[in-house]
Amino acid sequence: AQKVTQAQTEISVVEKEDVTLDCVYETRDTTYYLFWYKQPPSGELVFLIRRNSFDEQNEISGRYSWNFQKSTSSFNFTITASQVVDSAVYFCALSVRGQNFVFGPGTRLSVLP
């Protein structure tokens, strides 16, 4: 069975601090996909990134970066120089071919001015 753990329920940082959101996943399949979504207070889930299990390259997109490590089954997300607009709930999700998305419980990030 698949499982996603986001151990941090809530995180508060002050604007301009860096923050890392942890995601640990479990699956026995060798082919799988990992995702991060952002859910601001408005409610919509905004897609941030998709990574397949064969691509362990880290990715950077502006202030966002992702660290995928198969050895520790982790797919962590770092926001550099956080801003108030980054305040949201962030979900990590796992998908195995033919199966539904498995979402983690989410991490609520509050960026204080």
Add this chain to the structure above:
Amino acid sequence: DTEVTQTPKHLVMGMTNKKSLKCEQHMGHRAMYWYKQKAKKPPELMFVYSYEKLSINESVPSRFSPECPNSSLLNLHLHALQPEDSALYLCASSQVSPQGGRTDTQYFGPGTRLTVL
């Protein structure tokens, strides 16, 4: 800007009412989804349509009735709901891979906040 739209944004209904939630996507996706999300919880899958056919029903009560009139539209018909059905209802769409898997990125709409009195 999202290419998945949902109407209405907010809905308040009584337990005897009949209402419908609507979802539309313009990305040419052939898989569409309904999720239910309670406060401080992740989304829970309700239904999946693939090529306009219902492929997954996650043991959802019959008071929720999905419909996929065409590849761009997805409806969720509501009847005789209970107060515990109050939640955010999210629609999503994705491509379907050649092998038929649904591991492609799901794109979500803004959701409908439903309150059942």
